[in-house]
Amino acid sequence: MVEAATDSTTGVYLGGRYRLLERIGSGAKGTVYRARDEFLKRDVAIKLIPTDVLNEDQQRRNDDEVKVLARLNHHSLVALLDAGSDLSEPDSPSVYLVMELVEGPDLRHRLRQGTLPLRQTAQIGCDLAEGLDYIHRRSVVHRDIKPANVMLFDYGTEDARMRAKLTDFGVAALAGTKSDDANSLTGTIAYMSPEQVRGEPIGPASDVYSLGLVLLQCITGKLEFPGPAVESAVVRLFRGPKIPADLHPQWSALLTAMTSTDPAGRPSAREVAMALHEQAVADRSRHKLTGSLLPDNEEERLAAVRRYDILDTPPDGAFDRVTSLAARIFSVPTAIVSIVDHDRIWFKSHHGTDVEQLDRDPGLCASAILQNDPWIIEDAAIDPRALSNPLVAGEYGLKFYAGVPLRTRDGFNLGTLCILDTESRQFTADETRILEDLAAIVMNDLELRLEARSTRD
Template identity: 45%
Template sequence: MTNDSATDNTAANDPEANSSATEASATSDDFEWPARLRRRYTPLSLIARGGMADVFRARDEFLGRDVAVKLFRAAATAESDFRRQEIEVDVLARLNHPNLVTLLDAAVDRTDPVRPRIYFVMELVEGTDLKRRLDSGPLRNRQVAQVGYWVATALEYVHDLGIVHRDVKPANILIAVTNDGLTVNSKLGDFGIASIGNAQAIPDEDFVTGTVAYLSPEQARGEEVGPASDVYSLGLVILQCLTAQLAFPGPPQHSAMVRLINDPEIPDFVPDEWRILLRAMTSREPGDRPDIHDVAVAMGQFSFTESGRHRSPPVPVSIALPGPLPDEAFDRITAMAARINSVPLAMVSIAGHDRVWFTSRHDLDVTSIGMDAAANAPALIQSTPWVIEDATIDLRSAQNPLMTPNGSDAESFRFYAGVPILTADNTAIGTLCVLDVNPRTIDADALATLEDLAVMVMREIESLVIAHDD
C-alpha cells in the first residue's frame, strides 16, 4: 500500500493516515457515501483515512454481516489513479487464501458523472496492523515466527499465480493475537502496486512517502522486480519484528541508497538459525535469496521450536501420557482413520518439550522424532489441516525421517495429512495424521472426518487425566 491511499483492511491505518479516526457510530449523512453504496451498505464507522481513500466499517444489509469498504475520493480519479485501482481489483479478484484479505465486491459509483467514486468491499478482519503493534515494542520469537510463516505462505500462493506484491511492510499486515499471546494470525493486504509477472521499477509517486524503508535493492535501483523482491522485504519485516527498529532508518533517499552498499544489521541476540535465514533473505543479490516456499518451511519450523522452548507441554500430556505408550482407545481411533482413508498408517502424535511422540501407531518402528524435524509442525501452529500430497516435490517434509523427498527410500512415506488435537482453549497439543507410501490427494470430507476423530482423541486424553487425578 502506498501512503497515498488508506489501508485495505479494516483494523489498520496507513502509516501516514489520520490516526485520530475512531470507530464512532455513524450514518450515511456523516460521510460522502455514494448513492449506489447506500442501497446495500450502511456505514457504521470510519476506520482509516488516507490521502486517496477512506476505509469504513459498514453493514451489508443484504447478507446481514459487517464488511470493510474502501472508498476512493472523487479527487483520486486521475488516469494514473484509475490504472492503479484497476490493477488492485484485477489482482484481488484472482486471490482466495486464508492469509489474504478477501475482496467481496468492487464498482464505480457514477451517480455524479463529474465525480465518479470507486469503491472496494472486503471482508472485515478484526485486529490491528503490524506497524501499530511494533510501535509498542518487539514481538516474542514465537509470534515473529508465526507472522513470518503466515505471510510467507500467503506470498507463496501469490507468487504461484505469477503476482509480485511489491509492497510488503508492517502497515500492510493485519494481525490478531489470542488473549494468552501465544498465537498470532496474519493477513496480507493492499495490492495497490502489485504486478502480474515481473515488473519494471515502481514510479516514484507510488512510494515517495510509502514503502521506502522496505524496498529491495533492485527496487531502489529502478530495476525489474520479481518474487525475490518480496522475499527481501519480508526479511526486513521479520527483522523489525525482532527488534522493533527499522533496518534502514533515515530520510527516504538515504534509506533507499544505504541498502545498496550495506546489509541490514542483525543483533547478536537473534538466534543463529534465524540469523542465517535473515541474512539469506536480505542478500543484495536477488538470485542469492531463498524461495518463498523455503522461507515458509523455515518459519514453520522456527514456530514449532519456539513453542517447545518457551512453553511447557500441556499438563494432560505430561501426566497421562509420559512416553510413547500405546493406548487401546487411541489405537481404535487410528485404525479407524487408516481404514476410512485407505492408508497403511495413521497415528496420534503428542508434542513434548523437544520431541514429538508417536503415541498410537501401526507397523512403525520409530517412536519419536525431534520437534524441529516434525512434518506435523505446521498443524500444531494452526487450526486447520496440513496436507503434503507428494513428498518428492514438497520440501516441507525435507527433514522428517518418515518422509524422503528425493524418493530414494522405497519404504518412506510420500503422502501426509494431519489435523491438530486441540484443547478446550484451542491450544494444539498434538496431531492425528494419516500417511501413505504413494502420493495422493484428500478431499474436504475426509479432512473433516479426521478433525472429528481428533476431537475423540482429545476426549480420551481428558478421560485419562480425570482417571489419573482420581
C-alpha cells in the same frame, strides 16, 4: 465523496450496494472505511483509492486486475470480497476494494508495545510467507509488505498462537500503477526492496525482502532504514540490514538471505515459510515455554514409543475396527488412533480421513498426551486451548475433539484414541467412559504384542 462519508448518517453508496459509514484508516494510496453491505446486511471494509481520469484501456486493465485478485482465497490473506471503479464523479474517479472487516490490531500497533518473542515472530512470519507463496504462485506481487498491512489475531491467553493475515495486497496494481514503471515507486519507502528503490521491475523476491525487514523489526523493535525518504531509500543500495550479533545463527542466516541486495540470492516465500515453521518448533524445544507440548519425561516417553515398535508398521486392521466402532458409537465423521513421535503424529488407524501423519506442532493429540485424563474440547471455536490451532482456524474447521491417552502399564502416554467433529457438541461422563474402554482395547492389544515379541526373543 470522501468527506461526505465521514458523516455516518449521510451514507454515500458505492456500486449501488455499499454504504460508507466511517473512516477507519488512511495511507498514501487511499482511505479505508467501515461500510455496510446492504445486500448481505453485514459490515465490510472498503479502501477507496483515487486515480487519474480513466480511459477505456485503463478501465479494462483495472477490471482484469480486479478479477485476478478477487479469485485469491487463503487463510493468511484478508479476503477481497469485491472491487470496482466509482465513476460517479468523472473528473475524480476512484477504485474501491471491498474486504472482510477484521476487528483487531495490526502489527504496527503491536510493535509500539515492544518487541515480539522469537517464537511468535516465527509463527507470524510463517503465516505471512504462506500467504505470499500463495499469491506469488498466481503471478501476484504484493509490493507493500509492512507492519500496518499485517492484521493480528490474539485470543488473549498467555500461550495462544498468534495468527496473522496480510491485507492491502495488489493495491498498486489496482490503482493503475505498473509494477515495471521505472518512473514510479510503489510501496512504503522504509520497507522497499533495493530493486523497488531503483525503479526496476519487481517480482516475488521483492516481497521476501520486505518481509525480512518486518521480521527484523519484530525482533529488534527498530526500523532498520529510518529517516527522510531519500536517505532511507538510498542507504539500502549500499548495505544490507544490520542483524544483531547475538541472534541465533539460523535466524541470522535466514534474515541475511531474505534481505540480500541481489533478488536472485533470496529464498522463495515457500522456503521462508518452511524455515520459519522449523524455527517456531525449535524455539519451543530450546526454551521449554509455559504451555509447551513437551512432557517433562519426553526422552523416557519416546523410548517407550520405540519399545512397542509401532512407528514404521503398516495400518492395523484391529485398530481400524476400533476407530470405525468409535465413529459409529459417537456419530462423528473422524476417529483416529495416534502415536506421538518426537516431531510428528502418526495415525496408525484413521477413520474418515486419508491423512496418515501430521506435524506435531498443530496436532491436538500432542496436547492430549500431557495429561492422564481424557482431553475434551466441546467447542473449539471458544475454547482457549484450541482457538489458535490451524485445524480449528483453518479450512478443516474443527469444532470438537475428545482424546484419551494410550497409557502404558509403566505410565507413559504413547498417543491417543480420539474422535473429531466439525460441529460442537456436549460430551457426557458416560460417553467419556466408553471412549476410555475403547482406548483400553487398543492398549491391551499393544501390550499383548509386546509380551509375545519378548517371549519369542
